[in-house]
Amino acid sequence: MRFLAILRRKAKDTSKGRHEADRGRPKQIADDTKQIEDDTKQIADDTKQIEDHTKQIEDHTKQNKRRQSSWDPNSVGLGLGYFERAKLSHSCN
Numbered sequence: 001m002r003f004l005a006i007l008r009r010k011a012k013d014t015s016k017g018r019h020e021a022d023r024g025r026p027k028q029i030a031d032d033t034k035q036i037e038d039d040t041k042q043i044a045d046d047t048k049q050i051e052d053h054t055k056q057i058e059d060h061t062k063q064n065k066r067r068q069s070s071w072d073p074n075s076v077g078l079g080l081g082y083f084e085r086a087k088l089s090h091s092c093n
Helices: 002-016 025-071 082-092
Strands: none
Touching: none
16 A cells, blocks of 8 residues: 555656756747648748749730730731731731
8 A cells, every 4th residue: 555655656747857957858849830831821822922923924925925925927926917917807808
């Protein structure tokens, strides 16, 4: 019986002997985890913004190619240039 009481007392004593810095560790881990989650969300937002900007650039590039093909007869744009369309429309009459 006495032996069990001594074991219980020793088990309680070991928890008292923890280093002072270890006591705040769970809160620090929680804070670090929250910071990592916030940083991950920020990276995802930045990635989305970059994707949106890339799409805008691609759209503007397509528009510029269309504009170029409409006035430049030597353009290899998206369709017939203005002069090619004019020639076709006049030759049909």
